[in-house]
Amino acid sequence: MLSASRSACAFLVFLAFTGSGHAQQSQQVFPLPEGAYPHDVAPAPDGKVWYSAQRNGALGILDPSTGQSREIKLGPKSAPHGVVQGPDGAAWLTDGGQNAIVRVDPQTEKVQVWKLPEDTGYTNLNTAVFDKDGMHWFTGQNGYYGRLDPKSGDMKVWKAPRGRGPYGITATPEGDVYYASLAGNHIARIDKVTGEATVIEPPTKGQGARRVWSDSKGRIWVSEWSAGQLGLYDPKTRAWREWKLPGDKPQAYAVYVDDNDIVWVSDWGADAIVSFDPATERFTSYPMSQADANVRQILGRPGEVWLPESGADRLMVIRTARQSQ
Amino acid sequence: MIRHLVAGVALLPGITVMDAHADGDPARGEKVFQYCYSCHSVQPGETNLQGPNLQGIVGRRIASQEGFTYSPALRAFAQQEERWSKELLDRYLAAPYKVIPKTSMAFPGVEASDERADLIAYLRMTGAPD
Numbered sequence A: 001m002l003s004a005s006r007s008a009c010a011f012l013v014f015l016a017f018t019g020s021g022h023a024q025q026s027q028q029v030f031p032l033p034e035g036a037y038p039h040d041v042a043p044a045p046d047g048k049v050w051y052s053a054q055r056n057g058a059l060g061i062l063d064p065s066t067g068q069s070r071e072i073k074l075g076p077k078s079a080p081h082g083v084v085q086g087p088d089g090a091a092w093l094t095d096g097g098q099n100a101i102v103r104v105d106p107q108t109e110k111v112q113v114w115k116l117p118e119d120t121g122y123t124n125l126n127t128a129v130f131d132k133d134g135m136h137w138f139t140g141q142n143g144y145y146g147r148l149d150p151k152s153g154d155m156k157v158w159k160a161p162r163g164r165g166p167y168g169i170t171a172t173p174e175g176d177v178y179y180a181s182l183a184g185n186h187i188a189r190i191d192k193v194t195g196e197a198t199v200i201e202p203p204t205k206g207q208g209a210r211r212v213w214s215d216s217k218g219r220i221w222v223s224e225w226s227a228g229q230l231g232l233y234d235p236k237t238r239a240w241r242e243w244k245l246p247g248d249k250p251q252a253y254a255v256y257v258d259d260n261d262i263v264w265v266s267d268w269g270a271d272a273i274v275s276f277d278p279a280t281e282r283f284t285s286y287p288m289s290q291a292d293a294n295v296r297q298i299l300g301r302p303g304e305v306w307l308p309e310s311g312a313d314r315l316m317v318i319r320t321a322r323q324s325q
Numbered sequence B: 001m002i003r004h005l006v007a008g009v010a011l012l013p014g015i016t017v018m019d020a021h022a023d024g025d026p027a028r029g030e031k032v033f034q035y036c037y038s039c040h041s042v043q044p045g046e047t048n049l050q051g052p053n054l055q056g057i058v059g060r061r062i063a064s065q066e067g068f069t070y071s072p073a074l075r076a077f078a079q080q081e082e083r084w085s086k087e088l089l090d091r092y093l094a095a096p097y098k099v100i101p102k103t104s105m106a107f108p109g110v111e112a113s114d115e116r117a118d119l120i121a122y123l124r125m126t127g128a129p130d
Helices: A004-008 B002-011 B017-022 B026-035 B072-080 B086-094 B113-125
Strands: A012-017 A024-031 A038-043 A049-053 A058-063 A068-073 A080-085 A091-095 A100-104 A111-115 A125-130 A136-140 A144-148 A155-159 A166-171 A177-181 A186-190 A197-200 A209-214 A220-224 A229-234 A239-244 A252-257 A263-267 A272-277 A282-287 A299-301 A304-309 A314-319
Touching: A038 A299, A038 A304, A038 A314, A049 A080, A049 A314, A058 A080, A091 A125, A091 A136, A100 A125, A136 A166, A136 A177, A144 A166, A177 A197, A177 A220, A186 A209, A220 A263, A229 A252, B026 B113, B086 B113
Parallel strands: A038 A080, A080 A125, A125 A166, A166 A209, A209 A252
Antiparallel strands: A012 A024, A024 A314, A038 A049, A049 A058, A058 A068, A080 A091, A091 A100, A100 A111, A125 A136, A136 A144, A144 A155, A166 A177, A177 A186, A177 A209, A186 A197, A209 A220, A220 A229, A220 A252, A229 A239, A252 A263, A263 A272, A272 A282, A299 A304, A304 A314
């Protein structure tokens, strides 16, 4: 149960004005149970929001309409890193602790577990995405990526080129799948037929490509942790662009592209979220709810950008005022 | 490689394999290190990963790798505790966030005490602290 003080600020809403001066965003903060440690977040059916409660070995469920949250345990040794919503409306978690892909049915709350093959050992499962055909693709930071067919349960795992590093992963509208290699300082495109991953190197050496997200045109946006930059790779032209985030020592952790193709990046160096408008190439900064909030991933749905504040046991939402164009 | 090192240690005067096992088994610890592998190296000079290099970490000064950007929480912790003793590492590895609540390391910890002992034994074998 939420404490009184936590409940009191459950509906804290404040406004932030963008640098461009023509849009107004509201931010709302939702306290979670102490120790929830939300690593990743995913919009869920019926307006709810899921989070991966990594230290509690659980799927968290927040109802933004009431501010109440609860957790569903995932199994022994569970430590989920990522969570996404599948095309079946279920929560799919990359569970490093169980070295398994885990599905939670939102209706029955039944937990299903697909262990990775024994011969992979501990893969340090990281993040997953569904492609347009409903296949589930995932990364393991110890140097693996893989694919699970949710219908048949067939799973394939491949060793990543250049070993450890696979982290964030994304699917383009056309169905292509790319992942970022943090330790490997590159992104890679997976050939979905052969399973082979092709390395694509950003211009900046040692940039620390951490997460990736596709925009509506299939262009790949990259959060470059070590370089503190936002990268953009256009598969059609194979051209790169990179922008340094504002501030003295930016650290670009998570990246997400919203329904208006505005790019969102969490910056640990500034304890802030920045949005980037590709049309104007301008950044706008939004403060987190406290210092060291440590937003490790971003995901949203039309009009909402959700931010898990792992260091504060809170979820934040930024409601975007822009209208679809 | 680790098994060879263990065998070598066993030949040294006054050091036995039984002693090594009482403190944890470094060969098993190398497997436990897979929990750490994606962000940490024990190879000398390999400092391009997200976490600090752990070669010689047992006994090393806390937050002392030159050029590494430690979290504010870890830097503050270094003001309270001087070095990574075996005992402190054991407590930390069990649940890092309980020892350093605002640590930026997401890893939730190694629950089994024997696994922690094995891991620390492995880390000890990587070298002496600077």
